[in-house]
Amino acid sequence: MTENASAKAANPLSLFEFWPGWIFYTPVVLYWFLLGLKYRSLTVPTAANPRIVTGGLCGESKSSILDMAGTYATDWIAPYTTLTTGKDDTARALAAIKARGLELPVVVKPDIGCNGTGVRLVRTPADLEKTLAAFPRGIDLVIQRLIVWPHEAGLFYIRHPDSPQGHISSLTYKDIPxxxxxxxxxxxxxxxxxxxxxxxxxxxxxxxxxxxxxxxxxxxxxxxLFTGNHCKGAIFRNGGEDITPELTARIDAIMQDIPDFHFGRIDVKFRSREALRAGQDFEIIEINGVGSEATHIWDSRTTLREAYAAQFHHYGESFRIGASKVAQGWRPTNLWYGIRLWRRQKRLLASYPPND
Structure with a gap:
């Protein structure tokens, strides 16, 4: 029997948890189009995080978001370096790891990606060579320190441009079965x-x-599995009851140290539930923008109505925030440019090796 099975035994899967994406997301896409008509642009949300390519909707570089972090925010991000696959990439990767003060084991993942595709745990130089060889040439990768804390969570953060403080709208615990x-x-x-x-x-x-x-x-x-992604088999639990003032204040301080970031999900590893509630002992794995979702909807106890309510609320917020940033003078991503980036991301995802 798997761990966490007893808690989920009565309801191991929700009605919609593993529906084909085109079925579940069709109402979401229709709602997006309705909002596009209201705001007279389908790409208004891309202005919600205007310093990120497409606002983080698609095609953005994960490392470029982390690179924007100020001194305070950087202290909460797991150290990382980057590498482009190609000639002598194993030697270059080992040199980059050493230069950054990292050591094996590390996590290697695509710089442009989603849903944990291509994420690998690398323990030895031989593992590193094998992992790099599995990627096509010319692919940008992130090499990040392996965080030893046992727990993972996703926290959705929203801050309106006219508000001095942001809030956490969703907290999801990600259990590895x-x-x-x-x-x-x-x-x-x-x-x-x-x-x-x-x-x-x-x-x-x-x-x-x-x-x-x-x-x-x-x-x-x-x-x-290794990666905490629902579509790969991780078990997601709604942790909304653990959104405390202390945790909110900590996340808000971190995210306000990233210029013009207003909407997205922060994925973290943490020591314990008590520590996370206190806003302590966690490290950020990555920061996702407009294309991310409030993942508590994949808790098997969530109803379909609750899931769509959460989706509509969050994407509605992305349009409202994007419209406010446009009013400040920021420009949303051109629709056809965004489509080109989305197509490129799809091609990249198809070329990556399976995740661990």
């Missing part, structure tokens, strides 16, 4: 005995193909 050995059953048996994992074989069995017929010793824990 794992099977626990009993000394008798194979990994495949354990997956099929679990109420949730058994319904999602396409997410776990391919990734674990080399270990499916291994019998885990009694008590041994095997995590089913």
């Amino acid at each position: 794992a099977v626990i050995g009993n000394g008798r059953d194979t990994v495949l048996d354990l997956l099929r005995q679990d109420n949730r994992a058994a319904r999602l074989p396409e997410l776990y069995e391919k990734r674990l193909k080399d270990r499916l017929h291994t019998v885990l010793p009694e008590g041994e824990r095997l995590e089913l």
